[in-house]
Structure formats: structure tokens, C-alpha cells
Amino acid sequence: xxxxSVDEETGRTVVVLAGExxxxxxxxxxxxxxxxxxxxxxxxxxxxxxxxxxxxxxxFLIQFRALGRDEGLDVTFRSLPPAIVDVLEILGVRDEFAxxx
Numbered sequence: 729x730x731x732x733s734v735d736e737e738t739g740r741t742v743v744v745l746a747g748e749x750x751x752x753x754x755x756x757x758x759x760x761x762x763x764x765x766x767x768x769x770x771x772x773x774x775x776x777x778x779x780x781x782x783x784x785x786x787x788f789l790i791q792f793r794a795l796g797r798d799e800g801l802d803v804t805f806r807s808l809p810p811a812i813v814d815v816l817e818i819l820g821v822r823d824e825f826a827x828x829x
Contacts, residue, residue: 730780743772764801
């Protein structure tokens with residue numbers, strides 16, 4: 729089981745992913761994306777707690793990055809697990825996922 733939560737911090741929005749990020753989290757993913765776009769602040773996606781991501785989880789990350797770029801939001805990623813990085817590399821989009829320290 730996984731979770732997607734949003735921490736509304738001063739000056740940024742932090743989206744925290746944990747556990748298994750899969751199709752069951754579609755409503756949470758949509759809500760997180762909506763909240764981040766509404767706040768119109770830089771976004772950090774923290775994936776340090778992810779243990780698994782299926783194609784829906786990878787699609788969420790790609791969609792988040794694309795919509796953030798389209799809306800002019802600075803979206804960075806924290807602690808992408810190797811399994812996610814490997815898939816992003818295979819898809820040829822790894823360079824689009826700037827990682828924050």
C-alpha cells in the first residue's frame with residue numbers, strides 16, 4: 729500500500745510519495761497535482777519512501793513534471809529510487825527530472 733500526500737510549506741509545495749505508487753493511488757495523485765498547481769509555488773516531489781512504482785506511478789511523475797513545466801512551476805525531485813531512475817532512463821526522460829539535495 730502506498731500514499732501520496734501534500735505538505736503546504738511556506739514558499740513551496742512538497743509532494744511526498746511513500747510505499748507502492750500504483751493505479752490504486754490515482755485519486756491521491758490527481759489531488760496532489762491539483763493542489764500543487766493551485767498553489768503556484770515551486771514543487772519538490774520527495775520519493776525517498778517509495779518501495780515500488782508501476783506504470784501508473786511512473787506516468788504520474790512524468791505528468792507532474794510536464795504540467796509543472798507547462799504552468800511555469802519549478803518542479804524538482806528528491807531521492808528517486810534506482811528502479812524509478814532506471815525506467816526514466818529507458819524512456820529517455822531522465823534528464824528532465826532535476827534532483828534536489
